Amino acid sequence: MDTVFSPPLQHWLDIVGIFVFAISGALLAVRRNFDVFGMAVLAEVTGLGGGLFRDVVIGAVPPAAFTDLGYFLTPLVATVLVFFLHPEVERINKAVSVFDAAGLGLFCVTGTLKGHEFGLGLTSSVVMGLATAAGGGVLRDVLANEVPSLLRWDREIYAVPAIVGSSAVALLIHLDAVRPVTAVGAALLAFGLRLLALRYNLRAPRAWKRSSATVDAESGGATG
Template sequence: MGPSGFEALDLAGIFVFAVSGGLAAVNKRLDVVGMVVLAEITALGGGILRDLVIGDVPPTAFTSLGYVLAPLVAAVLVFFWHPQVTRVLPAVQLFDAAGLGLFCATGTLKALDHGLSPLHSVLLGVVTAVGGGILRDMLSGQIPTVLYDRQLYALPALLGASVVAAARALELHGAGVTAGAAVLAFSIRVLAMRHGWRTPRPRGVPD
């Protein structure tokens, strides 16, 4: 995938994650400053961690104006029109699932492009996908969702990232592969929320 295609997918993930951060701020009754902080952290946290690990410094979030403006646009959208946003897509988790899918795919792709092994690229793709959400949950006073993966949060990201790595190993390239992996992760996450699919707890630990 060319740089422009990768950046477009990355920006899409940044925007939808920022919306989820903004809506989380609304739910916590934060002011505009808190909303912008949560939107920026949710959108950029995972990508910054990814770039630091692969040595792509300074991280893209600090060199591309679009990476900073996209969360700001999302925060403004939520600030003024959050009732309309929640009516169109009523759950914060839906935006979060979209960001999860996009970031697990683009994070894995960027790691592969920087020479990491498929296994390490998959792991970094998962970190890219869940990193911003972890920071969002911690700042808003919640246990990070990934620590109690009861409705399949990290697992969809792992599957999406694995598809990207497997496609590269089979020499399958293009935006379609990356988008398909993102849709797969998104779909599994949404189906898990809808049907209550859960990962098991240790033996003897009650639900």
């Protein structure tokens, strides 16, 4: 498959996405009272984790994060910014969330395309798109000893927009309709869904009739 975006454009899109994700990792480290090293670790993991996982799984080794110094340094720049200006960054948290949604849309598209480029089927490519977009955040939360946001019912949907965007790309691949404009359209679809989730507090449904089950469990429903 031909490259959808030109290599220079792809590189800078990746850098922007990594930077925004890294900001969220560094901010979580501040909230968890981590030192500067902990901030850097969470920034690196959040910015690069999804892409690293994808590249290792599909055999694109060494991963881009280890061959392009810019990829590695970008989270460190985010760490320095948050270290000195975290109150200001916190105040523009809504803007950071918008950029995070843009990174989600970009990475679910590029992850799906790269997975297919390396020989994965369409379904597996969709999984790679989701992993690229959300993997760094999952690793960030695990390292910070939190339930990953991806799994929490009290957080706005995150995986669903990524899955929709990745599935749209898979459909484009199936129809042989992958072009820069259609790829951007798929990214905008995921981006828009994530913004709607943030705006209207959209959440995924929980288990059917879970209230009664929860009551039973809390009252010692399991008898022995």
